[in-house]
Amino acid sequence: MNHYQFSDLSTGMKEEFTVTVDQDKMDKFYQITGDANPLHQDDSFAKDQGYPAAVAYGMLTASFLSSLAGMYLPGEKSLIQSAEVKFLQPVFPGDTLRVCGEVKELNESVQRMVLKTTIYNQEQRKVLRGEMKIGFLK
Amino acid sequence: MNHYQFSDLSTGMKEEFTVTVDQDKMDKFYQITGDANPLHQDDSFAKDQGYPAAVAYGMLTASFLSSLAGMYLPGEKSLIQSAEVKFLQPVFPGDTLRVCGEVKELNESVQRMVLKTTIYNQEQRKVLRGEMKIGFLK
Numbered sequence: 001m002n003h004y005q006f007s008d009l010s011t012g013m014k015e016e017f018t019v020t021v022d023q024d025k026m027d028k029f030y031q032i033t034g035d036a037n038p039l040h041q042d043d044s045f046a047k048d049q050g051y052p053a054a055v056a057y058g059m060l061t062a063s064f065l066s067s068l069a070g071m072y073l074p075g076e077k078s079l080i081q082s083a084e085v086k087f088l089q090p091v092f093p094g095d096t097l098r099v100c101g102e103v104k105e106l107n108e109s110v111q112r113m114v115l116k117t118t119i120y121n122q123e124q125r126k127v128l129r130g131e132m133k134i135g136f137l138k
Numbered sequence: 139m140n141h142y143q144f145s146d147l148s149t150g151m152k153e154e155f156t157v158t159v160d161q162d163k164m165d166k167f168y169q170i171t172g173d174a175n176p177l178h179q180d181d182s183f184a185k186d187q188g189y190p191a192a193v194a195y196g197m198l199t200a201s202f203l204s205s206l207a208g209m210y211l212p213g214e215k216s217l218i219q220s221a222e223v224k225f226l227q228p229v230f231p232g233d234t235l236r237v238c239g240e241v242k243e244l245n246e247s248v249q250r251m252v253l254k255t256t257i258y259n260q261e262q263r264k265v266l267r268g269e270m271k272i273g274f275l276k
Binding site: 001019025028029031032033034035036037038039040049057058059060062063064065066067070071075076078079080081082083084085086087137138 | 187198217222
């Protein structure tokens with residue numbers, strides 16, 4: 001876990017990690033949320049909609065932004081204030097995602113950063129784009 | 139699960155459900171994301187930061203928006219395109235959340251709705267406010 005303070009950061013700083021969306025994560029996300037939507041649980045339903053298989057929950061992909069902020073950038077001092085995400089491409093169980101953050105803005109007066117977030121799949125396609133406003137614990 | 143089609147909806151329509159954020163959901167969210175940030179795992183760290191106990195992951199609270207769209211509004215036909223969330227108050231394990239959605243805009247030409255989302259805790263305090271753009275499966 002990183003321990004960046006606000007004063008350690010500069011715009012353009014980057015961190016990233018990779019994670020695989022497996023069926024176990026899908027099952028746990030279902031157990032947390034109770035979201036039984038068939039697009040995420042039923043391959044034949046998803047195929048009828050033109051997908052090759054059941055699609056990973058978008059908010060499961062977005063959940064990795066929690067780790068990006070809380071473990072990497074800034075790490076321990078992270079306090080996420082807001083998040084915006086756009087889902088650009090479907091993610092499927094088995095996909096390996098690269099979760100990337102880049103410091104876009106630093107607001108000294110309120111000790112807050114804007115982190116630009118991008119998630120790529122193993123084919124280097126952007127599956128999620130967004131940003132988070134993150135404050136700093138003392 | 140609801141099965142609203144685009145044509146069934148009108149602005150102002152609402153759906154809601156309640157869910158309790160327990161330690162089991164916290165543990166599963168950790169297992170999914172690997173986010174070991176001490177604000178969410180260590181009561182004494184959180185107390186040093188001025189909180190009464192470890193704080194629930196913000197993105198765990200946001201994950202219930204997956205169920206709001208996928209189960210309630212619109213339900214089966216939901217295809218979340220984007221989401222924005224602001225975290226207004228901390229959530230703690232044991233809190234019971236009321237997850238509310240209201241149709242804010244309907245864009246006929248692209249068959250997309252804007253869903254206004256608000257999550258309240260058991261003290262009726264807003265803990266999350268946001269919106270999602272949601273398309274419709276065929």
